[in-house]
Amino acid sequence: MITEVQKHRLKEGVSIAERATAKSSSLPILSSILVDAKKNSLEIIGTDLEIGVRYRMLADTQEEGGVAIPAKSLSSFVSTISGDGVSLETKGEHLLVKSKDFETKLKTLSSEEFPIIPSLKTGGGTITLVARDLCEGISQVVGFSGTMQARPELSGVHFSFAGQELRLAATDIFRLAEKTIFLSEKQTEETSFIIPQRAAKEIVSLFGDREGNVLLHLSPTQIMCEYNRDRDPLAPHIQLVSRVMEGEFPAYQNHIPSSGKVSLRMSREELLSHLRAAGIFAGKSNEVRFIIRPKKGDVSIFAQNTETGESSSRLRGEGEGEELRISFNWKFFADGLSQIKTEHVDMLCSSEEGPTLLRPAGKSDFFYLVAPLRA
């Protein structure tokens, strides 16, 4: 392999591919990155066999070929280099990295051993999404995925395409978040699948601050998320392949309270700070008690434990319904609240025992369900 690339592209590619490598695995090759020179391009690939990332940049290749290089040494080295153009060349068991200021030899592993990133057979459908919308949506729900071994289908993010909407959802059975993203094109077919939490997080970090669209290619067993801005040959081409998880996501639609005992509108900032204050006194169970009096227009938040003491505070909450006493794990409550970005938040309680809904005031593209604690 003999090729020449731009330094900042190489840097970006290596740091992206490194994130996908497996840190500790029975297969040592998984902690390395594959650098593969093709005609006019250089690909940098990392995988842990759950997800795979491929970064392609423009390169002036004289001789094709690939080598695997331990991710750690390559990325720490690449982050230090200066200059614009960098040339890469294999020499026996080493990779020679050269610019006008330096010449470095890196030990390599055989590229023969490196896993092949599965290619996606076309035909499963492709959906175009705005990168920023998708990543923002995922980041609002991805934190609520469960970690239970017994229910693997809950340890991912559920994608459900229908009509002109994409619904992203994640739950750990105590709480659930759903984000709706509006699509530019109407979907002819309804599809849904679950991708692992890690893959979802990687999508956010790979494409979160990129302009333009990402393409989502679907197949029954895996998905590929692809970014190539305006098909610009100069811009890098990034692909992320992930497996699709088995199992069926719970049908949560039936649990969304539509009407309830109490509906309230509160200041989000105020509620959050009251909760945090109460949280200090909430003890091990994190239990914080709400006493909601819609007629008076106020909400009391109360917490106590024998070690730290007790706290009681009050804030304004306008709405309607009967007086209600309900307890929550305050951390769960605050987690959901912090994913809401508007100034005010709507709260809807079905009963003392049913799930409570939180929603940004006046918006319907996001909601958060949290189960109350039983007395």
Added chain:
Amino acid sequence: MTKEELWQTVLSQLQFKISPANFATWLKNTYVLAKNDGIVTISVPNNFSKEWLENKYHKTILQILRSIDESIRDASYTVERSAPVKKELSPPAPASDQLELQGVSTHRITNLNPRYVFDNFIVGPFNELAHAAAWAVVQNPGTVYNPLFVYGGVGLGKTHLLQATGNQISQEAPEKKIRYISSERFTSEVVTGIRNHTINAFRALYRDVDILIIDDIQFLAGKDKTQEELFHTFNALHEKGKQVIFSSDRPPKAIPSLEERLRSRFEGGMIADISLPDFETRMAILKIKTQERESPISDEICEYIASNIHRNVRELEGALNRIIAFWRLHNREPSLQDIKSMLKSVIHNPNKMVTPKKIIEAVSEFYDIKEKDIVASSRKREIVRPRQVAMYLFRQELKSSFPFIGKKFGGRDHTTAMYAYDRVSKEVQESEMFLDEISLIRQRIYGG
């Protein structure tokens, strides 16, 4: 050669051709899915394995396959998986209701289980009185029989009657505050109250109810602080004319270490007992239960169960459950013979015969002395004590008369036997260790 054997053979040969790490990574969870027309389809867990096997090991695998079976022409690899779900989210698997306990659906405030109602409570001569008293309480809570004290053996329907009373009252007078609680929970609430200094809240909670139902009150024995709390709670409720209902497995007099003032209060209202159901009632219970489960079991079988299980309604239901399970499993109605063998363990309880010989044997074995020494005239200390224990057991287990015991033990006087019995009885009460000793010997008698 089966598909499993075929793949086993391939794997066994392949393991020597590739490194162990690669073998473990790429061939984990693979198996042969099908073999059709000379093409072997291999199932792999994910697309990475698929790509790898297709591109790297295909040749080797095919070579091995062909060496085993020449008719094999090719191998293909597939990731087995259902297609993306086409939006048919089925209703079960609740997402946010998981905090609920499955199966037990007790009311949150009253603690009553709605399953227990008067409609499925079967009345017979054995529980007539208790039932009538409970009905009277439903009609006029707090006035006629206050407190109502129901007692009876295990599995005879005390809890059912209590809960049914609560449910009926809550139906007829929904505004009444009802609270059903087991005495064990009552105790633990007292303990929590003391620990967290919330005993006042506890008192307020219980003195505010209209109907208080406490189940299995005999467990309060020896819990003095709880008894005291109950005493005050009871007084407060009784004063205000609120109904209190208790259940126990024995009459108040027979509950050990129960404070006198509490005992007299239990006895101050109505005491109703539930005894063993007679044959007709047992039949009626079985009939109702079979109807509930919609499994038509013949009269003959019902009669057999009813005539053989007489002491416990719960066992009756258990026997019925077994039969229904058998039915579902074998998909045919069990014959009487099947039922006899099925219920053998329930019906023939291992009530072994106890003989004087067995007791002497067990005692001498336990204390490691000769059998004949026990009945001999020796007055050595290490012999006298086992002898007294044996005499005690004669009296307890065989209900022998004292003169008979005396005669059995080398023609001693009946007063010797009486003295031995008194002494051992006293010691059993005083010393835990000695009690254990006696129960170990008892185990030998019944177990051997």
